Amino acid sequence: MRETTPQQDLLRGIWRENPVLIQMLGLCPALAVTNTVANSIAMGLATFFVLCGSSVLVSLLKRFIPHEVRISTYILIIASFVTVADMTLEALVPVIHKALGAFIPLIVVNCMILGRQEAFAAKRSVGRSLLDAAGTGVGFIIALLMLGAVREVIGYGTFLGISLFGPSYEPWVVMILPPGGFLTLGFLLLGLNWVRRHREKRATLGEWPEGVRKEEAA
Amino acid sequence: MARASGAVQLAGGVHPPELKALTEAVQIRRMPFPDEIVLPLRQHAGKPAMVIVRKGNRVERGDKIAEADGFVSSPIHASASGTITDISLWPHPDGSYAEAVRIAVEPFSAQAARPRLVPDWRGLSPEQIIQAIQDAGVVGLGGAAFPTHVKLSPPKEKPIDTIVLNGCECEPYLTTDHRTMVEYPERVHLGLRIMMRCIGVTRAIVGIERNKPDAIAAITATVPGDLDVTVQPVTVKYPQGAEKMLIDTLLGRRVPSGKLPMDVGVIVQNVASVATIAEVFESGLPLIERIVTVTGRGVKNPANLIVPVGTKLRDLLNACGGVTEDAYEIVFGGPMMGTAQANLDVPLLKGTTGVVVLTEADCKSKDTHPCIRCGHCLDACPVFLNPQLLGRLAMVARYEEMEANHLMDCMLCGCCSFACPSNIPLSQLFALAKNALRTRQAA
Amino acid sequence: MSFAAVITSALILGGIGLTFGTLIALANRRLFVWEDPRIDGVSELLPGTNCGACGFAGCRAFAEGLIARRAQPAECTVMGSDDVADVADYMEVEAGEVTRRVARLLCAGGCDVAVQQADYLGLQTCAAAAAVASGGKGCTWGCTGLADCRDVCDLDAIYMNEYDLPVVIPDRCTACGDCVEACPVDLFVLMPLDHKLLVQCKSLLEGDEAEALCSVACNACERCVLDAAPGVIEMVNGLAVVDYSKNDLAAPEAIARCPTGAIVWCEGAQFQSKPGLVRSAVS
Amino acid sequence: MGDLLWILVSAMVVNNFTLFYFLGLCPFMGVSARVDTALRMGAANIFVLILTSLCAWFLNTFILPYAPFLRLISFIVVIASLVQIVEMVIKKVSPALFRQMGIYLPLITTNCAILGLAIFQTNRGYGFLQGMAFAVGAGLGLTLALVLMASIRENTELADIPEVAKGTALIFIIAGSLSLAFMGFAGMLSAT
Amino acid sequence: MTPARLLVTASPHLGGADSTPTIMWSVVGSLVPVVAVATYYFGPSALLVIAAASAGGVLTETWFGPKGALRDGSAAITGILLGLTLPAGLPLWMAFVGGVFGIGFGKLVFGGLGQNIFNPALLGRAFLQSAFPVAMTTWPTAAPHWSDLRGDNLAIPLMSPEVVDAMTGATPLGLMKFEQIGTQVSALIMGSVGGSLGETSALVVLGCGAYLAARKHLNWRIPASIFATVAVLSGSLHLLDAARYPGAMFMLFSGGLMLGAIYMATDMVTSPVTNKGCWVFGFGIGFLVVVIRLWGGLAEGVMYGILLMNALVPFINRATQPRVFGTDTKQVVT
Amino acid sequence: MSDAHAGSGKGSPPPPARAEARSLRLLGTLAGGGLVAGLILVFVYEATQPTIRAYKAEVLRQAIYEVLKAPDRYDTLFVYDGRLTLELPDGVDSDDVERVYLGYVEREPVGFAIAAGKPGFQDIIRIIFGYDAATNTILGMKVLESKETPGLGDKIEKDMAFVTQFDGAQPELIGVKRGKGTGDSDEIDMITGATISSRTVIQIINEALERLGPMLETYGEVAKR
């Protein structure tokens, strides 16, 4: 494993290895609860909390966890954190808790969280694991916000509940419905691909000498 | 066991324009000898022949210049008297360069072959007849140029009960077989008689497309009384002449995938090939000339010519008055399966059935569109493949999957490409895929 | 807070943990499949391009090969030497040594020098064109210029120059051999970079016949055979052939009198200058 | 009976787990490249879902009334452990199957669809038979979505997808289209 | 003597008469009468809606599609057919959005013509139906003058149309489903009923379909099997309980079945390539149409039936591969 | 094991973990982990539960107050054994029993609040409604839970014009298309574009009243307090 610097640990998850947009992990909550910005934020924060907490704990305990039961143990740890988050949210912000419905408990099985434990926390120091978890968590929040913003703005004509286009805006119901989730993510990925390819192409062409056949330049 | 009346319709297939009017009524004539003859050693299916002459040797018309290399191979004979000027690489109709013997034809020679002993075939055993056919370098003239003696020696465990004569000539433009049947019906029957005797078969069926009523009449009229020969007109549809389709139509037998006609007790031979067998025993001359249709709107005087094998394309075109201004594509064989030529120096081979000169207007449009999954190609494929799927697989070079989808049963007839409204070069893709697979498997 | 609740929960979870711990321990004993963890370790160090240049089916297979001592780290042509050292270090083995090879094109017959006899229309791939009278190109041994090799090169190491010839960028080429396989006329060979004497022609024609089709063809005049150290170049079937086992003896002088420029002394990429220029520079 | 049918059909097409509830998307993305793997994955999913429904029913009936706050944690531990055992069995019995599922087998263990089933089943107070119908319906629904996706993806492999759409972007757009098409089932078996 | 230039190509050197653009443009041509009937019933609104939908599709194809793709005519078909599935009073901006979505997400992301899985026109409509369910189920009644606009075509983009309840009617299927009111079959056939633009011309559509089938531009097996399935299924249900289930003629001639079966299910790109597959495909559509219409939450099921079967097409193609010559049981006769 | 290749990747491969001796550790870890987790959760549960319960009760209370038009107080009645009762016999789990709530204004019963549900367009719709048995009148209706389409089906809770129609409506209710009704008090105008959802609400009320009908006929003994 190539060694990374702490900054890399933190920044990697935010964009270059964004869990949702690049690694395609934790998709279920990313699509299911992002029909408004508020829901996205709540879900993102809850996940962030669970991810950081369990990363720290797993990293602390890694020495004592036998390999064969590591997954079960990680899940135990994660589930405890999620239950705590679930109950706390329900007590503090019941409205949002209701909106997120079954998806708070489902944080337990967010592949992203387990993935970070397996791939990082189980092998690294506490500090590094926390950085990595924080980075990944922020990346998750960013992705959720992007989805939530697009869906809420088009689907309701509002942002965080504030009307953007006046009362006679025709909401695009589909954006709030399940197809809207898939389509929005597809569209975002399309855009990201486009940007990435654009950059890569320029990089490759830069290395090629003059006189290259025209079609490449296009 | 032939169908009692009327042929079964060929399933699949297409109806290209026939375009035979240019030459179907033109009598066969002999072309004058050219100045130079070029005889590639690779003219037939199987191994190339081995040259047995040297630069500077003088050969006479009919002399053997190359020996068969093994059983599935065929000897080659000088088609004109003259001096061997070179044995070197020469453009070949398949688009490559191949070893060829070049003969400077003697301008003032009568080109009469030296007198030969012509044994009476009636006195020969089947083995001796087959040997004579082999020595004469006879190969199938229907296109594939498969050595005839191989076909005539089926293994014991595969008894043959019927000979099918293929007079369909389903390719557009070509009239070689048509004219042969009209002008030399007796020769066809004689060749057939010799073949039947070789294999010991008593029954033969001649399949002729209905668009050649005069050929049907001529062949029917001359059927010898002592032979069980049926003449069966068949529907006009391409590729009715492909042997598997013809056997299915005439006999209701389907050659299993990957098998040969002999596996269903049949031998298929082209009518011109049969006529050549007869000629061998009539004149004693080996296969050194053949009938070629030179046609298409791009040639000034379309004709059916008797041409020495090895005549260069340039000379042949000149013998037909040359090409027109707008001639653009020259094809050896029919327009559906033939090969386009880039070089006018290529020689005609034993298997060259015709030369079609297309003008710019005749050439198929070349702009392709994306496949719209219309399924026309599936309807057209006479062996019921899925060219649509195969084509898509070919484009991403997934050859193994193509094989799993029966690519090897494709006979490259081109029906799918013809039918495709998007003009996708399906059969070209399949030819490439088959090649790639063959080299991969050889490796 | 009730004491009972604490007890129940502890009992329940403890009980569940115990039950499944037992089950898994049992299953573990009966069903364990062991896999060397170093395979994962090595895989992570490999570049992950799965190019196959090492001769294995992808990076993980190579990792397995490394662990099984069937391969040496340096056989991965994609890694830089630092990376190779990392892997070797991890495995505590020698890195091994592999000379760097690149793909070389044995044809210089671009559309400026080679004759096009006929137009080709149809599938725009080399494989297709080569099967149809060489795509109308006079020389059937030559490059059809439809870039199958470029398209197959995953590392973007090939570009087509203005004469429709593929040019390999040595720094990018990992000698994976994909282009060798893709070229229907077999024009590519993988060669060590220090094989500098190249005959960039495969035409078997000789003399005027050869030159009529392509002005940079090898016309079998044998001058290079004479100019090079004995045995370095031989004439086989109308084509000059370099015997690379004598590569140490090869020198730029061999190309000085070549009338067509078919033979070149190549440092770095091919086709960087017109043939004539190279020759005058040497003589 | 009608009740069971409603639950089954509703979980399968009307409120399809994947296309409507977004459950189990990670394996949906991962193993929907080939139809045969998709089928196998679907079968594995049905199996695990039934197992899950059983576990959930058992826990709900006999254990959780005493400690409701352990619901999530006991669901997940029990299910995860059971599936891990199943995983070991598969690894031993059919290494080929194991390799094809690759890293996704551990992910099935802790897949949203699995836990989602347990939670929905509990929230809706389904009994044993209802739970079974729900599990089978959900499993069939997942399989249907997987197989449809896989056959479409196999098809698009042969198409020249524009570079920007290649990969996951296209998969999501296809999933979105499928989800749009499944809107046709909306309201089915409803109060009319 | 020698030709100025020679051409080499692979065989075959001849080609058939039909080309993809010819087929597409003749389908466009055959849609002219359908559009004309729609205009007769719905006035200039019909033309406006169709034009807006087509503009959305065509412009998207021009901007993002491969160069010159417009010439093959397929984007025009998509636009016109999408327009024909919309209500006459739909705001034009919505029709435009439908065209953009249909071509963009239904076709171009798959690589353009021939590669898409779902029928682009219907995907566009499904999107609109889910995005703007109310506008998409608002069926304007006849206007006092032919030249009046129906509904709120000119609503400002992104803004809600003003729905005037008194001006809206219901489709025969809606009446049947939600109010158990039947409609005369003769009215259905003549087209004097509410509904989307293309629903009102069953007979004309049928005629155009026959023309296209004769020219082999569509596979007649698909409409045939759809009609047969719908007729048999709904016919038998009608026999069982005539009060609950409408008769076969009603099912065949109401809603978008004619247009869907003849123009949309037959889109070659999104229907099976094998003839056997076409039968299966048609059967599936017929079945889904009946199920959705009779038991679903929506009044009309043609669009969803076709889209769902579109998703199955790759699978159907797999399952109905033709049997290769010489691999069947028909064997040697000795 | 888990850190085997992080720290010390070098050297000979670790021995195949035929972990007989480790079994105990496995057990220990899982059981111990479970124990600790359980303990922590109990604490959190105990800490949050009062707030959560209170909130839930408050939500219910508000709903009842809304549909019964602000009664002074209400009783929770259990539907048991074909009648309404304040007390359940011992041994019957109160969670499994359907309840209705009887509201009082100045000690006089004013109506029942009844919660019920049924599948709507997307999923099950749950509502609560107030019903005055004496006058056979609906007092109010409130949707507790629905997943109906936002902007369409969710008008059954958000469109006040629809919701307030129920105040004073007299069952058995009939749904009519907007503008097609006669204005009778048993008619409810359905929402255009959401016929199914609106009809479901009507049906829920009708069916609940039919089911509970005889029990609700008068306020009977339950109210005598």
Ligand SMILES: Cc1cc2nc3c(=O)[nH]c(=O)nc-3n(C[C@H](O)[C@H](O)[C@H](O)COP(=O)(O)O)c2cc1C
């Ligand atoms: C390897 C090979 C072996 C063949 N052996 C026989 C044979 O033993 N008997 C026979 O009748 N034909 C044989 N054929 C010939 C084929 O049946 C067929 O006539 C020949 O390939 C040309 O067919 P075409 O002109 O339809 O392409 C053989 C062909 C090949 C390629």
Ligand SMILES: Cc1cc2nc3c(=O)[nH]c(=O)nc-3n(C[C@H](O)[C@H](O)[C@H](O)COP(=O)(O)O)c2cc1C
């Ligand atoms: C597509 C296709 C079409 C063919 N058409 C004819 C034809 O019209 N006439 C013919 O004699 N042979 C035709 N052949 C060749 C026959 O299949 C068969 O090889 C030939 O009749 C054998 O006779 P031969 O060996 O004497 O040439 C065709 C082959 C193929 C693959």
Ligand SMILES: Cc1cc2nc3c(=O)[nH]c(=O)nc-3n(C[C@H](O)[C@H](O)[C@H](O)COP(=O)(O)O)c2cc1C
């Ligand atoms: C995306 C979408 C969402 C829908 N949501 C609902 C809904 O929530 N409630 C409902 O009753 N109908 C819903 N419908 C159903 C249709 O609008 C249906 O045609 C309508 O209920 C019929 O009512 P109408 O006769 O008033 O037009 C929905 C339809 C679509 C396409």
Ligand SMILES: Cc1cc2nc3c(=O)[nH]c(=O)nc-3n(C[C@H](O)[C@H](O)[C@H](O)CO)c2cc1C
């Ligand atoms: C008979 C026929 C029917 C067609 N039907 C449709 C259709 O329903 N929707 C559509 O978008 N395009 C249709 N097209 C056009 C074209 O096939 C379509 O744009 C492709 O799906 C785009 O890849 C049709 C074309 C033909 C020939």
Ligand code: SF4
């Ligand atoms: S070329 Fe092959 S695939 Fe095409 S029609 Fe002929 S046999 Fe079928």
Ligand code: SF4
């Ligand atoms: S005929 Fe051409 S366009 Fe039609 S399905 Fe076949 S390959 Fe595609």
Ligand code: SF4
């Ligand atoms: S394809 Fe050829 S040029 Fe490209 S990396 Fe491989 S060997 Fe080098």
Ligand code: SF4
């Ligand atoms: S080198 Fe070969 S593959 Fe590359 S362009 Fe030339 S012919 Fe094509």
Ligand code: FES
């Ligand atoms: S987040 Fe649901 S399966 Fe991965």
